[in-house]
Amino acid sequence: MSVSQLFEEAYTGLKSLVVGLGITGKAFCQPQVTVIYPKQEVDNLSSFRGHVELIGKDDDPSVPRCVACGACVKACPSNCLTIQCPVPVKEGDEGKPVVMGPAPQKGSKTPAVVIVDFSLCSLCGQCARACPVDSLQFSDNPYMVRLDRKEFQIDLLARLRRMAAE
């Protein structure tokens, strides 16, 4: 390698270093892009998948469309849904307290308990896909901060009633 080549290389190398400094220097003067969380919030939460929630009936939004068929429970890969209905009362057992059993139960067309354990959910959407009456959807509730694992067991029926009341 001749000396002139050597110096040419050194020159282009140094130039690239100066160009690099120029770029970071320019970025230094640009406004920052950080959204500082507690003070500001991002504006794209509407499309974010939160935990699943029930959809109310068109005529009565406080009652879910759900027909307690149990398809979603079976479809869920992580077993995070619990849907229960009263077990049909056997003959001779009348008057005893009602026992809850996993859906489907004979004679029950609405669920009595719908709980999603969000600590297990992978937000995959298989439950919503499996539902025959389109009673499940993703909520837009991305802020899930709880102090206890048990608090991630979300009672969806209560939530639906609360949403309908609002």
Place this chain on the structure above:
Amino acid sequence: MQAFDPKTLAQDPTSVRFEPGPTEDKLILSMGPQHPSTHGVLRILLELDGEYIVRAEPVLGYVHRMHEWMGQEKTYFQFMPNMGRVDYLHAMAWNWAYAGSVERLAGIEVPERAEYIRVAVTELNRISSHLLWWGAYLLDLGAFTPIMYAFDDREFLLDILQAVTGSRLTYSYFTFGGVYNDVPEDFPKRCLDFVKLLRSRLPMYRDLVTDNVILRGRCEGIGEMDVELARRYGATGPVLRGSGAAVDTRRAEPYSVYPRFDFPIPSYPQGDAMARYMVRMDELETSCSIIEQAVSTMPGGPIAAKAPKTLKPPKGEACYAVEGARGKILVHVRSDGGPKPYRVKLRAPGFSNLSVFAELARGTLLADAVSILGSLDLVIPEIDR
């Protein structure tokens, strides 16, 4: 704490994979599983002579999550979300490989619009994967700023993908016969905007990093691999294309609607880390052009074929290969007619790419090994599955 003793290691072969060398002035060093530049929990056993690497051996299995076994334990639908977790950086391609193989097995036709959407989101995802690789590679090389610029751009991209899929990283967007939900109205426009943005940023990337003399010194002539070597280890993707073979699954085994698009297959003959780097930088542009073509010619129609709520494919087997950001992804599904697959085999490109490392790293400096490792673009969860 027990001091390191080569003899006990030799007696207990599970603790170390290769016996200590014959000479005593070698340093055996365990790089990882907790090391900043092994990108997760890869462990590499190094035998060092000074800073020169005499031998290097990757030790795998620290994030083995038994995805293949889970495939046998879950129904076809239930295994879908696992695909987003195998390679979390290019989840769409894994989605596609699995969906594609089951569709092939069950004979489900995918509507045209769904194919176009699949192409668009997969390419978007590829760009996000490459951008992250770019930043992480430069972190390996000691430059801290580029990853922030890459993340700045990647954020726009994740916003688009979030609007489509609802998540930002581990997508579970594909279903058998199409996609989970339709893209929003403004999807084509946002894609085109993003492509424009990225194209305006690429010259900056080049000036800041690609042309930088220090980076060139760290990449050029490092980890040279010829086509023979790459083929022998089954390397695919940018690693193979960086060795001069312009092989891309999108061209070599055309799937979906890729044959309708016009795009180049970048390849560089040098076979060093710089060539792999350049392939990926060029692929950003390639993906941009594919996205442009896909969203501008996207037909209307249904987004998913009618697939039964519970899938029981007929007896048989099928496999489907797609081009992931790291190479050829292949999912092989065998059905015995039941609701669960009999066997699911996942071919992770990173595994083959990593296996070249032992050969490439021999005789290099420790710093070069880091550079080579980074240039292979490894995602450890994908390698371990």
Place this chain on the structure above:
Amino acid sequence: MTPDLMSFDHPLTRLVVGLLCVFAFVGLNGLVLVWVERKVAGHVQLRPGPLHVGPYGLLQPIVDAVKLIGKQLAMPAGADKYLYWAAPLLAFAPVTVCFLPLPFDPALAPMRLNTGLVLILAFSGLGVLSLILAGWGSNNKWGLLGAARSVAQSVAYEVPLLLSVMAVALTAGSLDLYEITTQQGAWPWQWYGVKNPLAFFIFLVCAVAETNRAPFDLPEAESELTAGFHTEYSGMGFGLFFLAEYASMIVVSGVAAALFLGGWQGPFLPGILWFLVKVYAILLLMIWMRWTYPRVRFDQLLNLSWKWLTPLALIDLVLVVIVAGFGG
């Protein structure tokens, strides 16, 4: 007649007072520099940097320091106890001595030594010893590699550094920083940095390497050696290394300002301000470089020193000698 010990003229008194002031100065500037570094890094990377503690996050370094002081001092099993704890102290102590001959202002030079430059070079060379001790003493292979690197690096870079300093010392005809400063004027064209840009450039590059700053931060290269020589240090052990790094950055910037940028001299403003402005300008440049470039490889680093900087510095020295010979 030797002056009274209580009088300010007594060399020992001056030394003690000077050292105390230097400790305060280093501590304060270390904190400020941490803040500046993080703020610059943030803005370069399009983020705001420290923000929440105090106005503009100004109190963040103090909180960090308190956190570091409060942390447990851990020592790995099998480490050499004495070497391990001596290393951080040894890293910090010599650097403070280097401040003594620095002329901050015509009226504010802790010690005037006619061999000030030699003192600084000698004591900054001592710093590498602490890195070796830290690497060796902590019984950690990464630390050992970092220590080995630091030795080779400092040997390689002290040569061109010395040569470039020699060029200036020859022109000025003195090794006293005070004297060298006064030989330059208030205006840029009177500075040695402008008269002899090559020496200035070489000095800057070597200074970055001497202080183990990116892109030459090989002894601690975190993506290769996790954290190099200070992998095992926690709490204030790490804190002292950290402080020593910033202190030595200030020293080399101070030397550069005195040697090449006319020291305290400048129009309008008082001398001490000018000196600080120049020091911080060089510090900013070093910080700016750190957040721009990738890290060089070890052999490239040595090549740069032996194949480029040393010959160039030699040529520069010869030129200076010729010019000085004809001029003087």
